[in-house]
Amino acid sequence: MRNIWVIAKRELGSYFSSPVAYVFIVIFLVLCGFFTFMVGNFFARNEASLASFFIWHPWLFLFLVPAAGMRLWSEERRSGSIELLLTMPVTAWQAILGKFLAAWLFLGLALVLTFPIVVTVIYLGAPDIGVIVSGYIGSFLVMGTYLAISSMTSSVTRNQVVSFITSVVVCLFLILAGWPPVTNMVVTWAPAWLVEGVAAFSVIPHFDALQRGVLDLRDLVYSFSVIGFALFTTGVILRSRRA
Amino acid sequence: MIKAQNVVKWFGPTLAVDNVSFEVKRGEVLGFLGPNGAGKSTTMRIITGFIPPSRGRIEIDGHDIEEDGIAAKRLIGYLPENAPAYPEMSVAAFLMFVAEIRGLSGAAKREAVERVIKSCFLERVRHQPIETLSKGYRHRTCFAQSILHDPPVLVMDEPTDGLDPNQKHEVRQLIKSMGQNKAIIVSTHILEEVDAMCNRVIIIDRGRVVFNGGPDELRGRSDVAGAVTVRIRDRKGDEVRSVLGALPQVARVSVLGDGGALVRLFPKGDGAARGAFAAAVSDGLRGKGWAFDELHTESGELEEVFRAITQSDTVDGARKATGGGEAKSAAAA
Numbered sequence: 001m002r003n004i005w006v007i008a009k010r011e012l013g014s015y016f017s018s019p020v021a022y023v024f025i026v027i028f029l030v031l032c033g034f035f036t037f038m039v040g041n042f043f044a045r046n047e048a049s050l051a052s053f054f055i056w057h058p059w060l061f062l063f064l065v066p067a068a069g070m071r072l073w074s075e076e077r078r079s080g081s082i083e084l085l086l087t088m089p090v091t092a093w094q095a096i097l098g099k100f101l102a103a104w105l106f107l108g109l110a111l112v113l114t115f116p117i118v119v120t121v122i123y124l125g126a127p128d129i130g131v132i133v134s135g136y137i138g139s140f141l142v143m144g145t146y147l148a149i150s151s152m153t154s155s156v157t158r159n160q161v162v163s164f165i166t167s168v169v170v171c172l173f174l175i176l177a178g179w180p181p182v183t184n185m186v187v188t189w190a191p192a193w194l195v196e197g198v199a200a201f202s203v204i205p206h207f208d209a210l211q212r213g214v215l216d217l218r219d220l221v222y223s224f225s226v227i228g229f230a231l232f233t234t235g236v237i238l239r240s241r242r243a
Numbered sequence: 244m245i246k247a248q249n250v251v252k253w254f255g256p257t258l259a260v261d262n263v264s265f266e267v268k269r270g271e272v273l274g275f276l277g278p279n280g281a282g283k284s285t286t287m288r289i290i291t292g293f294i295p296p297s298r299g300r301i302e303i304d305g306h307d308i309e310e311d312g313i314a315a316k317r318l319i320g321y322l323p324e325n326a327p328a329y330p331e332m333s334v335a336a337f338l339m340f341v342a343e344i345r346g347l348s349g350a351a352k353r354e355a356v357e358r359v360i361k362s363c364f365l366e367r368v369r370h371q372p373i374e375t376l377s378k379g380y381r382h383r384t385c386f387a388q389s390i391l392h393d394p395p396v397l398v399m400d401e402p403t404d405g406l407d408p409n410q411k412h413e414v415r416q417l418i419k420s421m422g423q424n425k426a427i428i429v430s431t432h433i434l435e436e437v438d439a440m441c442n443r444v445i446i447i448d449r450g451r452v453v454f455n456g457g458p459d460e461l462r463g464r465s466d467v468a469g470a471v472t473v474r475i476r477d478r479k480g481d482e483v484r485s486v487l488g489a490l491p492q493v494a495r496v497s498v499l500g501d502g503g504a505l506v507r508l509f510p511k512g513d514g515a516a517r518g519a520f521a522a523a524v525s526d527g528l529r530g531k532g533w534a535f536d537e538l539h540t541e542s543g544e545l546e547e548v549f550r551a552i553t554q555s556d557t558v559d560g561a562r563k564a565t566g567g568g569e570a571k572s573a574a575a576a
Contacts, residue, residue, distance in 0.1 A: 010329070010332075014331050014332065017331050079328075080323065083288070084341075084385075089313045089314075091312075091313065
C-alpha cells in the first residue's frame with residue numbers, strides 16, 4: 001500500500017509541476033460548460049436536473065480521458081524512467097495501480113471542479129440531490145473505465161499519439177456497442193441476444209442507469225471488472241515487453 | 244554478492260547474451276568492457292531484474308532476481324544507461340521520491356538525500372527541474388539515486404559518461420572507495436578507467452565473456468608486455484638494431500624512431516627470463532659505452548589487447564574467445 005501511495009504521490013506531483021494539468025482542467029471545464037449550456041440547452045429545458053450536463057460525459061471523456069492517460073506508460077518508456085521504476089523494490093502491480101490511481105484522482109478533481117453547475121441548479125430549482133450524486137458517481141466510473149483502457153494502450157508504445165488514438169478507438173467501441181442509435185439499427189438484422197450481449201460490454205447502459213439515480217451493484221461490478229481487466233492486461237503487456 | 248549462472252538472452256532471433264557466468268564478491272569492483280552492442284547493457288539489465296533472462300539465473304546475495312525480485316532489488320543500486328530520471332521533477336524531489344520508494348522515511352530519508360546531494364555535488368541545482376540540467380548534472384542526479392540507500396550491490400552502466408575530466412576523476416574516486424565494502428559492476432569503454440577503479444575485468448564480445456581476470460593479467464596479454472624501450476643518444480636506428488639484436492636475451496628489435504634512436508627490444512622466452520630483461524639490456528648498453536636517456540619496461544597496452552580480443556568477426560577471434568591458454572600463445576605469436 002505504501003509503495004502504491006508513494007508512486008501515486010509522485011505521479012500527481014508531476015501533473016501539477018507542469019502546465020499540462022492546468023491546461024487540461026481549463027479545457028475540461030470549458031467543454032463541460034459549452035456542451036451543457038450551448039448544445040444541451042440547459043436553460044431552455046426548464047428542468048431542475050443536470051441531465052443536459054451528464055449526457056455528454058461519455059462523449060466528452062472519450063477524448064479527454066485518453067488525453068490525460070496517454071502518457072501514463074508511454075512517457076516512462078520514452079524517457080527510460082521505466083527502467084528505474086521497475087528496478088526499484090516495487091512490484092509491477094504497485095506501479096500500475098499507483099499510476100492509475102493518481103490519474104484517476106486527477107480526473108476526479110477536474111470533475112469536482114464542475115461544482116458551480118450543481119450550485120446553479122440548486123439555486124434555480126429543487127433538483128433531486130440523490131440523482132446528482134449518482135450521476136457524478138457514474139461519470140467518475142466512466143472516467144476510470146476509459147483511463148484503465150488508456151493505461152493499457154499506453155503500455156504498448158512509447159509514442160503518445162499512437163497511445164491516444166488506440167485508446168480513443170477502444171473507448172469508442174465501448175460507447176457504440178450499447179448506444180441506442182447503433183443498437184436500434186443493428187437489431188433490425190442481428191438476433192436480439194447478440195445485440196444485447198455486445199451491448200452489455202458498453203458503458204452506456206450502465207451510465208444511463210446511474211444517471212436515472214439507480215445505483216445498481218451490477219453497474220459498479222461492470223466498471224470495476226473493465227478496470228481490473230485493463231490494468232491486468234497492462235501488467236501482462238509490461239511484462240512481455242520488458243525486453 | 245552477485246552471481247550470474249549461464250545467462251542467455253535472445254531478442255527474437257538475435258542472441259544478445261550467450262552463456263555468461265561470473266561472480267562478484269564484496270570488495271570487488273568489476274569492470275565490464277566490450278565494444279558497442281556487445282551485450283553489456285543487456286547483461287546489466289538482466290542483473291538488475293529489468294528484463295528476464297531467456298535461460299540461466301541471477302542471484303543477489305542468495306536471492307533469485309526473478310523469483311525473489313523484491314528482496315534482490317532492495318540490495319541493488321542501479322545507474323541505467325543514459326541516466327534516466329523524471330524530467331519535470333526537481334533534483335531534491337526526485338531523490339526524496341527514490342528514498343521513499345526505497346523504504347526510507349522521516350529523518351533517515353532527509354539524511355540520505357542530504358548525504359548524496361553533498362557527495363555528488365548537487366547542492367547548486369537541488370531545486371532545479373531535472374530537464375533544465377546539463378548532461379553532467381543529470382547524470383550525477385541519477386548516480387546519486389543509485390547510492391542513496393547505501394546498497395551492498397551497485398550496478399552502473401557507464402557511470403562517467405558525459406562528465407568533464409574533473410567530475411570523471413571524482414566519480415572514479417567515489418566508486419573506488421565504495422568498492423572496499425560493496426560489490427560493484429561498472430561498464431565502460433574507457434580503458435584507463437579500468438586501471439583507475441577496477442580490480443577485475445570482464446570483456447564481453449558478441450554476448451560472450453572473452454576475458455575474465457585482473458587488469459594486470461589483461462595487460463600481460465599485450466604483445467609489448469615485458470618488452471624494453473630505450474632511447475639511445477647519437478646513434479642510428481639500424482646500427483642499434485644490429486648490435487642489440489645480437490644480445491642473447493633479445494628476440495627481436497623494432498625501431499620506433501630515428502634521430503636519438505628509439506627502439507623496442509622483445510625478450511626471448513617468458514617468465515623468469517623476462518624479469519631480468521631490463522637489467523640485461525642495460526648491461527649490454529653499458530658494455531658498448533652508449534649513453535641512453537630513457538629505459539623502461541612496457542607493462543602492455545590495454546587498448547591493444549582490447550582490440551585483439553574483441554575482433555571476433557574473424558574465425559581466429561572466435562577461437563581466441565573460448566580458450567584461455569591458447570589465446571595467450573596466439574597473441575604472442
